Each structure stands twice: as structure tokens, then as C-alpha cells.
Amino acid sequence: MGSALRVFAPAKINLGLSVLGIVPRGEPHAGYHRLHTLMVPLDVGDTLSVAPAGTLTLEVRGADLPTDDRNLVYRAARAYLDAAGLDGGAHIVLEKRLPLAAGLGGGSSDAAGTLLALARLRPAGVDLERLAVQLGADVPFFLTPGAALVEGIGERRTPVALQPLHLVLLNPGTAVSAADAYRWLDDAGTFTPPLDVGAVRMAQVVGLPLPYLNALQPGVTARHPEIAEALSALAGAGLHSALMSGSGSTCFALAASRAQAEEAASALQQDRPDWWVRAASSV
Structure with a gap:
């Protein structure tokens, strides 16, 4: 070898x-x-x-x-x-x-x-x-x-140029099948328009909550209330722009700095020791 x-x-x-x-x-x-x-x-x-x-x-x-x-x-x-x-x-x-x-x-x-x-x-x-x-x-x-x-x-x-992101990832321990998440969207028929990437970038520049959506989130959270709980926990930790990533179940929210992300992640992990919590930054 x-x-x-x-x-x-x-x-x-x-x-x-x-x-x-x-x-x-x-x-x-x-x-x-x-x-x-x-x-x-x-x-x-x-x-x-x-x-x-x-x-x-x-x-x-x-x-x-x-x-x-x-x-x-x-x-x-x-x-x-x-x-x-x-x-x-x-x-x-x-x-x-x-x-x-x-x-x-x-x-x-x-x-x-x-x-x-x-x-x-x-x-x-x-x-x-x-x-x-x-x-x-x-x-x-x-x-x-x-x-x-x-x-x-x-x-x-x-490729899209973004300012560095600092965030907290929070997973409540629920596995969500991507196939299920897309099937629930299909059943609801709630397709969504293209993202306004310019608005997302501008909000990041001026420090406002990011105006984005996840088309899969409503169907997933309706069937997994613990994911809605994770989103609320992130907001309650002083972070902003909480969103489910992909088909879930990991959620994230943005911090002003890596230090704030690490502090919030530590507090969330203490409150919910059974959940997977990480501070992270974009690369």
C-alpha cells in the first residue's frame, strides 16, 4: 500500500x-x-x-x-x-x-x-x-x-464573494431523510422563487438579519417540532438569522464574531447536552 x-x-x-x-x-x-x-x-x-x-x-x-x-x-x-x-x-x-x-x-x-x-x-x-x-x-x-x-x-x-461568516450549528439528534423533505414539499406544492442573493449580501454588509428562506423548512418542522425548538434556542442565544440547513435537521444562526459564536455554542451545549453543537466559520 x-x-x-x-x-x-x-x-x-x-x-x-x-x-x-x-x-x-x-x-x-x-x-x-x-x-x-x-x-x-x-x-x-x-x-x-x-x-x-x-x-x-x-x-x-x-x-x-x-x-x-x-x-x-x-x-x-x-x-x-x-x-x-x-x-x-x-x-x-x-x-x-x-x-x-x-x-x-x-x-x-x-x-x-x-x-x-x-x-x-x-x-x-x-x-x-x-x-x-x-x-x-x-x-x-x-x-x-x-x-x-x-x-x-x-x-x-x-462563485459568490461573501464576508466571513461566524455561526453556531445545532442538531437536535434527529435524522431527516432528504427524500422525505422533498416529498413533503412536493405534496404541499409550495415551490419558491429564486433567492435574492444581492439582498443577502447587502444585509450582511450592513449588519441586518439576512432575508433568506429554506423552502424545505416548513414541511420538516411540521413533522419534527424539535427542529423548531432548535431554531428558537439559537435565537434565544443572542444569534440572528436562524435557519435550517438543507433538508435538516441541523440548524444554524449567525454571530457577530467567532468569539460570540464560541460563547453561544458553549452555553447551548450546557443547556442541551444531548444535542450536537459546534461553533464554525466559513472557509
């Missing part, structure tokens, strides 16, 4: 998430949801260690997850090796630090990190963008650094 390459797989938040509708029949990606979302990577996340090996093997630490093709990391590695036409495989160690099914893009980030690591270890001119879209809507975002406006089914990204 060759030397291992370590890769940080950052979490993300959705600084606003609008679902415009469903791609109609006859068009590419028919049946998928058309998104308009501002995604921001954070300085908290998982870690991958990837090394060349004779076969493809995956080891997971920190979570009880499958290590075969039911795992997105394994599927990403298999997709890269097959597309590259390479003999042999890789040994991958995934260290999970993010909660599962939490709206932070953990699995998608892990998959993108796997693609990037293999492209460095075993370069072969593979189209990583194409593989990423096939693996999941959030995976392409993690191929490039920085915040971006993400459109389509996740395949279109436009």
Missing part, C-alpha cells in the same frame, strides 16, 4: 434554499428538483485518508455506516476507478465527525473529497464534474472551494 493522502471534507450550510420546481419530462434530469441555493463551506467536517491499494476497501470510524457500495464514498471511488480504467484500487479511511442525515452535506463532501484525492493519487483525466452529478446533487459543489450560488440540480455553480 502506498502513502496515504489526507483530505478535509468540509460541511456546508445553505445560506438560503429555494426549490423552483421539478424538471419536466423530456428534459435532462427529468424528475429532479430545480434548486436555487447559496452554499457556504465551513471549517468543520469529516476527514478522509486515501492510499493506493490492490483492491478497493473502505473503513469508517466514528459512525456505524456500511463499507460497501451502499456508502457514497465507496461508490465515488468505484466510479473514479472504473472511469479511469485503472487496475487496483484504494484503501480509504473515513473519519466521521458530522452527524448523519443532518443537512450539512457530509456524505456529499466525503464523496467529492474521495474523487479529488484519487485524481491526485492516480491522475487519469477523468471528468470529475460528470461523476459528481451522477453521485448526488450536492457533490459538485464540494469539488471547488468557496461559497457559490448553486442552480439546476446542483451542476451549475457561480
